[in-house]
Amino acid sequence: MTIIQEFNKLHSSNEIVLLGNAWDLLSALTLEKAGFKAIGTTSWGIANSFGFPDGELIDFERHLGVIRTITENVEIPVSADIEAGYGEEQETIIENVLRTADVGVAGINIEDSLKKQTGLRTIKEHCNLLSSIRMALDHHGYQNFYINARTDTYFQTENPLLETVNRAKAYVESGASGIFVPGLINYVEIKEITMNVNAPINILSSPGLTNCHVLKQLGVQRLSFGNALSDKVISFLDRHAAELIESQDTSLLYED
Template sequence: MSSSRLFRELHEQSQPLLIANCWDPLSALVIEQSGAHAVATTSWGMSNHQGLVDGEQLTFEQVYNVVKAILKVINIPLSVDIEAGYSLSHNEIINNVLALATLGVAGINIEDKPSSANALRGIEEHTTLLKTLKNALRDHGFADFFINARCDLCFQENWHTPQLLTRAKAYQEAGADCFFIPGLTDPAVLKELAQAMTIPINVMVLPQFCDLEQFKHLGIKRVSTGNALSDHLLTQLELSAEAINHSQNLSFLFENTVQTRFISA
């Protein structure tokens, strides 16, 4: 079974698919060895771990090289966060996605708000991109490739539920395989959205929005940690670095033992 087909089936379970987001080969390997059935990259984490802020500061070539390295060390399906596509050109975006599909990536997460813009792409423009992308993938033999259509509406001011439902249904009709709505935490709206859609709904964990049983009750099929795991580890690194430079005892560095089984061992 292809990784894309397996990844697709993971969205059809009774329990929500929990995705821990990685940013490099080591983080992906650790996540896989923890028992994960699939993994996805976080553009935020990938950017931060290269000393950059999120928002397409990385080039697609940089992302491609990290993804290529990740695929060399894991065996579970990998989805890639391509932000808004790393281009304003639809043709370039499609070529970027085809390059990832050719590598063996199972799917992508693509946003409807370019990093250089303050507003979302118009519905017509974004649905045209999704349709064209879906057709291109099918034409190149990647019919099962999984498109997670991220909608950033809830990060905009003065949005309302009818707007959300309109975009969600439009993205679904354009060929999206999953609808990702980070920032939305209202249970009533999430339940209405899940009931209105035939494709899976993906949410992102946030403070006070981390209850997997609640997500299942609302009909959510996929839950992403987003940048939370990366940020959590970065704060631990900051605290450790601070302790190294200001402590008289460094025994804390040896409190735990690395458990990861490296593939070159």
């Protein structure tokens, strides 16, 4: 079974996929050792580790280098968060998707939000992009590569439910394997979307929306926690580094 087949199989099982979000090799190896069945990179976490904010401000070569290092050193499937594709032109985005596939990932997240202005791509524009990505992947031997189409409707539209369902259906028809809806937290709306979209739905963990068993009952197939773990680790480092300076005592490094 190829890594792509293994990743797709996870999304068709009876169990929800709890995706471990990594931002460097150490975090990826730690998640794999803990027992996660798949890893998703976090663009926020990767950018932050190099001192950049999220939003495609980090150089794509550097970003891809982190993804490559992870795929070369873990045995479980990896899905790469490439934001909106790191390019303005469709040809550049497709090239970046193929280069990402070439480093050994099983799938990608690609979003419909614009990076140099507010708003979303039109449904027609994004569907055309997804169709072109799918055709390019198939042509280069990456059949069934997992395209997780992220829609930012819950971040950028006032009445997102209907818009989300319409976009999700169109994205699936255009070649998306699954739909990622960050910002979606209402249980009734989650159920509405999972019942009306014929593809695995990925939810982003947030306070009050954390339990895989509850989300499974709502029809959710995948839960990810984005940059929450990397933020937690950075907060730990900040706090303890400050304590070392303040106390002028390293004893805290040896406490359980």
